Amino acid sequence: MNPQLVYALAGAWICAIGLRGFMGEVDTFRRILGANLLGSGIFLVLVAVARRAPDGPPDPVPHAMVLTGIVVSVSGTALLLALLARLHEEHREEGEGNE
Amino acid sequence: MNAGTLMDLILPLGLVVLAEIILRQRRAxxxxxxxxxxxxxxxxxxxRVDAPDLALTEAAIGSGVTGALLLAALRRIGPHREPTRPLPSPARLPVYTATLLLxxxxxxxxxxxxxxxxxxxxxVDARLAESGSSNPVAAVILNFRAYDTFLEIGVLLLSALAVYTLAGSRGRRSLEEPGPVFQFYLSRLAPLFAIVALYLVWIGSRRPGGAFPAGALLSGVGVLVLLGASPWPLGLHRKVVRYLLVAGFGVFLFAGLWGGRYGAMLTLPPEQAKAWKLLIELACMLSIGFSFTVLFACCAGWLGDESGEGT
Known part of the structure; x- marks a missing residue:
């Protein structure tokens, strides 16, 4: 089995674990971690797929997609975290109001 | 079996195991x-799969910036986090089935x-000469698939604006005064990092580099400057903040419309491609670096609207 396929398969199972975290966790913060793992798995699959041809340079198109994807993934994570933090602050204020 | 082959087995396996461990960790x-x-x-x-330039970006943005964002948000959420409880059992079967299926x-x-x-x-190689850069990845990003990159900068802008708006009306949180050693090194290293970022953009057309690693580097400088309790860069006038956030998207949009005169949107004539590419990359570098700094400051709760009048 060639080594690039091993990396791609690892990426596939990291995707699966990330999906489990995204859907199967109750804590929102952990869900965000799961979504990030899912993204990392997809990137690993793409990077490994770019190296499928045994000789010559790697395919630049999947590389460009990954480079684009990294920035989008961080933007999305930041937005989710900002929403989560704001939600906690609103809850805290409500809690203080009741006491 | 040599060391490389062994590593190519242990590393992928280790990554899968670590992913599982992360989700099983009790403390966030x-x-x-x-x-x-x-x-x-x-x-x-x-x-190991021949993508060293992507590895640099992943280490800087994927691991570094994301980690900083996660820690900053965690600190802000603080002790009020929801307790971790297991998923109710009826929901487990569909989740695990979906996981195994995927x-x-x-x-x-x-x-x-x-x-x-x-x-x-x-x-890609066949038309590399028309793209204005000799690095195939840069050619795909800024010319052949410029549309993806344009939308990506749009997503970044949208996210920065949304997070900026969500920052709340709590006002700026005061930071501890940093030590003199930190300030000494910061004042000397920050300009150096800025020069390295410019160099990365310049070299990006021929070798691994470009706006993404450069922007990541700039955002690192931005976060360090913030940790130095300096009012810059977030103390800048609101208008300047907005221009810096919009720069990448704006220049890209203008280049796209300019290309419209030569056929379709975002097609650049080969003889002008290099100049446009450099201009787009410089603007994107500024926007990426500044957006990540703003995202971090907002997630950490350091950036708020003091007057409460809205942004």
Missing amino acids: AEAVAQFMVFGLLMAVAWV GGALSWALIELWSDPVSLTAA
Whole structure:
């Protein structure tokens, strides 16, 4: 089995674990971690797929997609975290109001 | 079996195991620390599959910036986090089924794919001369698939605006005064990092580099300057903040419309491609660096609207 396929398969199972975290966790913060793992798995699959041809340079198109994807993934994570933090602050204020 | 082959077995396996460990971690801060380790190991894996330039970006943005964001948000959420409780049992079966289906289907698809390798390398190389850069990845990002990159900068802008708006009306949180050693090194290193970022953009047309690693570097400088309790860069006038956030998207949009005169949107004539590419990359570098700084400051709760009049 060639080594690039091993990396791609690892990426596939990291995707699966990330999906489990995204859907199967109750804590929102952990869900965000799961979504990030899912993204990392997809990137690993793409990077490994770019190296499928045994000789010559790697395919630049999947590389460009990954480079684009990294920035989008961080933007999305930041937005989710900002929403989560704001939600906690609103809850805290409500809690203080009741006491 | 040599060391390289052994590593190509242990590293992928280790990544899968670590992903599982991260989600099983009881304390969130430990999970984040392990997530950052995961990102760095991921970068090593990318070096093993011949993507060293992507590995640099992943280490800087994917692991570094994401880790900083996660830790900053965690600190702000603080002790009021929801307790971790297990998923109710009726929901477990569909979740695990979906997980196994995804993993199995992807594995099967990948094994099938491998028997018939298709590569776009030849197609990219054939028209590389028209793109204005000799680095094929840069050519794809800024010319052949410029549309993706344009939308990506749009997503970044949208996210920065949304997070900026969500920052709340609590006002700026005061930071501790940093020590003199930190300030001494910061004042000397920050300009140096800025020069390195410019160099990365310049070299990006020929070698690995470009706006993304450069922007990541700038955002690192931005976060360090923030930690130095300096009012810059967030103390800048609101208008300047907005211009810096919009710069990448704006220049890209203008270049796209300019290209419209030569045919379709975002097509650049080969003789002008290099100049446009450099201009777009410089603007994107500024926007990426500044957006990540703003995202971090907002997630940490350091940036708020003091007057409460809205942004």
